[in-house]
Amino acid sequence: SAVISQKPSRDICQRGTSLTIQCQVDSQVTMMFWYRQQPGQSLTLIATANQGSEATYESGFVIDKFPISRPNLTFSTLTVSNMSPEDSSIYLCSVFLATPIYNEQFFGPGTRLTVL
Amino acid sequence: GQQLNQSPQSMFIQEGEDVSMNCTSSSIFNTWLWYKQDPGEGPVLLIALYKAGELTSNGRLTAQFGITRKDSFLNISASIPSDVGIYFCAGQSMDSSYKLIFGSGTRLLVRP
Numbered sequence: 201s202a203v204i205s206q207k208p209s210r211d212i213c214q215r216g217t218s219l220t221i222q223c224q225v226d227s228q229v230t231m232m233f234w235y236r237q238q239p240g241q242s243l244t245l246i247a248t249a250n251q252g253s254e255a256t257y258e259s260g261f262v263i264d265k266f267p268i269s270r271p272n273l274t275f276s277t278l279t280v281s282n283m284s285p286e287d288s289s290i291y292l293c294s295v296f297l298a299t300p301i302y303n304e305q306f307f308g309p310g311t312r313l314t315v316l
Numbered sequence: 317g318q319q320l321n322q323s324p325q326s327m328f329i330q331e332g333e334d335v336s337m338n339c340t341s342s343s344i345f346n347t348w349l350w351y352k353q354d355p356g357e358g359p360v361l362l363i364a365l366y367k368a369g370e371l372t373s374n375g376r377l378t379a380q381f382g383i384t385r386k387d388s389f390l391n392i393s394a395s396i397p398s399d400v401g402i403y404f405c406a407g408q409s410m411d412s413s414y415k416l417i418f419g420s421g422t423r424l425l426v427r428p
Binding site: 201204231241242243245248256292294298303304305306307308309310312 | 356359366414415416417418420
């Protein structure tokens with residue numbers, strides 16, 4: 201498995217500002233993902249962040265709104281830009297681990313964002 | 317796009333009872349994963365299924381991957397209060413993206 205930490209764990213932000221969320225993994229991983237979980241909802245994939253390449257965004261998510269960095273194999277950041285109350289959600293990073301026997305995804309504890 | 321239909325949406329059961337929840341999809345998945353999410357936490361992986369028809373247990377949890385690779389169920393036997401949480405199924409794409417598609421979740425409440 202992988203131990204994943206996120207910072208901050210929660211934040212309350214003003215409309216129009218930006219917040220950068222950090223994700224740190226205890227081992228080197230190639231594939232990392234960023235998800236959003238709106239209140240009372242399931243998880244929706246924002247983007248795939250592989251080291252050495254540009255992030256790949258899902259339909260409905262754009263780089264200008266959610267810029268992502270992946271400087272090395274253990275770290276990534278997601279920025280929520282020009283925030284509005286609709287961006288209030290839990291943001292989660294996850295990593296994909298694969299061996300010849302299994303492949304699994306593990307999640308960080310999430311960052312709970314409230315936008316006023 | 318791909319969707320997972322998860323049911324039931326919520327369950328309120330007596331401690332000691334068995335629980336069953338399932339997910340179906342119109343798409344085929346390579347891998348099927350079951351997660352549990354506690355309040356204020358990220359999802360925790362419970363069981364991963366890789367082969368069509370595979371039946372896997374993890375303590376009081378049992379899950380099966382459907383023969384068609386389009387469905388799965390999760391059973392919890394002899395429920396206890398700490399089983400309370402939201403359970404999500406997730407299907408992993410057949411392509412090399414390894415993206416997960418999540419079900420809508422089943423909220424489980426256990427009455428002591």
